[in-house]
Amino acid sequence: MQSQKKVEDLLKQYPLCDSCLGRQFSSEHRSLDYASTGRDLRQQAGLTNTAEQQQQKQKPCYICGSLLSSLDRYVELVVNAVKGYEFSSIIIGAKIPISITEKEDHLRAEMKLRGGETVKTNFTGELNRVVSRRLGVEARHHVPDITVVIDTLIDHAEVTPRPLYVFGRYVKTQRGIPQKRRRCLECRGEGCPKCNLTGYSTSDSVEQRLSEPLLNLFKAGKVKFTWLGGEDTDSLVLGRGRPFYAEVSEPMVRKPSNLESVMQAVNGAIALKEISILEGVPSSDRGFTVTFESNAALDQPVAEDVVKKLETAFTGAAVTMTPPGRSSLTKKIHKLTVESVEGDDKKRLRLRVECDGGLSIRRFLTGENSEVKPNVAEVLERKVVLDESAPFDILDVGFET
Structure with a gap:
C-alpha cells in the first residue's frame, strides 16, 4: 500500500513513461523488466484508464523525454552503423544529456525514492539486449570485438572495433x-x-x-x-x-x-x-636470440691463434651494454666462432655469433663509444671497422610464440 500511495503521488506530479516509473520501484519488483513493472504499478494504483492519466501519458516523460520510447530508432542507428564489420560480440554505450540524469536525481530526492539503475543504464541495457538478439551476437562488457557509443543529442553512432x-x-x-x-x-x-x-x-x-x-x-x-x-x-x-x-x-x-x-x-x-x-595482446618482454655473421677489417694484422682467443673469451660469457642515458643491460654471447682470417695482410675477420636479442651488434664488434664491454675490438686490441656496404647479416632469430 505504501508503494501504491507513492506511485499515485509521483504520477500526480510527474508524467513518466512505464520504464522510468518501474525503475523507481525496481527493488520491490525484481522479477520484471522496468516497463512491465511500470505498467503493473500504474494498473494496481487504478491509474491506467483515468482521463487524467491518459492525458498525462500524451506528455513527454519528465525524466527521459522520449529516449526510452525511441529505442527502436536507436537500434536501427546501431545496426546501420556496424554494417560491413565482422564481429561476434558487441557492447553499446551512450552519451545522454546531463539534464536527464539531474531530473531523475531530483525526482528521487524529492519523493524519497531509493530507485535502482539510472536511466542511462536502463537505456544501454535495453539497447544491448535488443541489438545483440537482432544481430545474433553476444553482448559482452569484457573485451568485445566492437564498441558502439550512441550520442543521443545528435543521433550519431561511433563504432570502435577492438584491435x-x-x-x-x-x-x-x-x-x-x-x-x-x-x-x-x-x-x-x-x-x-x-x-x-x-x-x-x-x-x-x-x-x-x-x-x-x-x-x-x-x-x-x-x-x-x-x-x-x-x-x-x-x-x-x-x-x-x-x-x-x-x-x-x-x-x-x-x-x-x-x-x-x-x-x-x-x-x-x-x-x-x-x-x-594471435588470441590476445602479445607479451612485450619475451626473450629471443640472434645469430649473425659479420665481415670486419682490422687496422693491424693479427695471427689466427690470437683471433681464436675470441672464442674462449666470449662463448658462454656475458657482456654489459650501457646505452646513453639508460640503465645497463646484461646480454649473453651463447657462441662465437671465428670463421676465417682473410687477406694477405691478415686484416679481414669473419665471425659468426649467437647472442641474446637486443645486443647492439655494431657496438659489440667495434667497441664504439664503449657502450658494450667487453667487445671484440677491446679483446683483440685492434680497431675494428665494419664494411658499411655489408656490415653484418642476420642468419637466424630464435623465438617461440
Whole structure:
C-alpha cells in the first residue's frame, strides 16, 4: 500500500513513461523488466484508464523525454552503423544529456525514492539486449570485438572495433632497405601533401612493404609494428626471418578466409615467411636470440691463434651494454666462432655469433663509444671497422610464440 500511495503521488506530479516509473520501484519488483513493472504499478494504483492519466501519458516523460520510447530508432542507428564489420560480440554505450540524469536525481530526492539503475543504464541495457538478439551476437562488457557509443543529442553512432594482433616473420634479401619508415622531413610527421598526409616518407622500407597488404587484408585503418630486434639498412635477414608483432587498428575483417594471401602479396626483396592471428595482446618482454655473421677489417694484422682467443673469451660469457642515458643491460654471447682470417695482410675477420636479442651488434664488434664491454675490438686490441656496404647479416632469430 505504501508503494501504491507513492506511485499515485509521483504520477500526480510527474508524467513518466512505464520504464522510468518501474525503475523507481525496481527493488520491490525484481522479477520484471522496468516497463512491465511500470505498467503493473500504474494498473494496481487504478491509474491506467483515468482521463487524467491518459492525458498525462500524451506528455513527454519528465525524466527521459522520449529516449526510452525511441529505442527502436536507436537500434536501427546501431545496426546501420556496424554494417560491413565482422564481429561476434558487441557492447553499446551512450552519451545522454546531463539534464536527464539531474531530473531523475531530483525526482528521487524529492519523493524519497531509493530507485535502482539510472536511466542511462536502463537505456544501454535495453539497447544491448535488443541489438545483440537482432544481430545474433553476444553482448559482452569484457573485451568485445566492437564498441558502439550512441550520442543521443545528435543521433550519431561511433563504432570502435577492438584491435587485433598478428605475429609474423620476414626475410630481407636485398641491401639498402631500412626496417622502419622514416618520418617526413617536410612536416616532421604531422602530414602534408608531400607525404600524402601520412606523416612518413614515401621511400622504401620493410614497414611500408608489410603495412599495405595487412591494411588491405583486414580492411583496417592503421597498423603498428613491434620488431623483435633490428638490423642495419645494408644488412640481410635470412633463415626463418625476423619475428614481429603488428597491432591492427580499426579492422572491419577479423577472421580473413585468405590469411596466407598476404604472404603472396609480400614476396620479393622483402618476403613474409609466416603470418598468424594471435588470441590476445602479445607479451612485450619475451626473450629471443640472434645469430649473425659479420665481415670486419682490422687496422693491424693479427695471427689466427690470437683471433681464436675470441672464442674462449666470449662463448658462454656475458657482456654489459650501457646505452646513453639508460640503465645497463646484461646480454649473453651463447657462441662465437671465428670463421676465417682473410687477406694477405691478415686484416679481414669473419665471425659468426649467437647472442641474446637486443645486443647492439655494431657496438659489440667495434667497441664504439664503449657502450658494450667487453667487445671484440677491446679483446683483440685492434680497431675494428665494419664494411658499411655489408656490415653484418642476420642468419637466424630464435623465438617461440
